[in-house]
Amino acid sequence: MKKFEQVHTHTEDEVRAITAGNGIFVIKGSDDVGYMDVILSAGDVISVPENKPHYFTLMDNRKIVAVRLFIETEGWIAHPYADSSFQQA
Numbered sequence: 001m002k003k004f005e006q007v008h009t010h011t012e013d014e015v016r017a018i019t020a021g022n023g024i025f026v027i028k029g030s031d032d033v034g035y036m037d038v039i040l041s042a043g044d045v046i047s048v049p050e051n052k053p054h055y056f057t058l059m060d061n062r063k064i065v066a067v068r069l070f071i072e073t074e075g076w077i078a079h080p081y082a083d084s085s086f087q088q089a
């Protein structure tokens with residue numbers, strides 16, 4: 001999970017369908033909002049827009065089964081996003 005807990009972007013939308021368990025997408029909003037948590041559970045589908053800074057982390061139960069969908073192989077690559085305003089909890 002370590003590689004997912006760093007803020008990053010993708011060159012295309014990251015679509016993720018949760019099939020079991022739950023987890024949290026932490027997504028950068030507008031400057032006045034900052035980072036926000038999006039809690040996902042089984043049956044949820046999320047599409048994080050391309051170039052939108054985010055990361056994914058587990059909840060206390062540390063259980064999740066998810067399917068990630070990308071169009072191109074390169075879309076899977078996580079590009080680190082340096083953000084001096086970000087402080088991980």
Ligand SMILES: [Fe+2]
Pocket residue numbers: 008009010014054055078
């Ligand atoms: Fe991602």
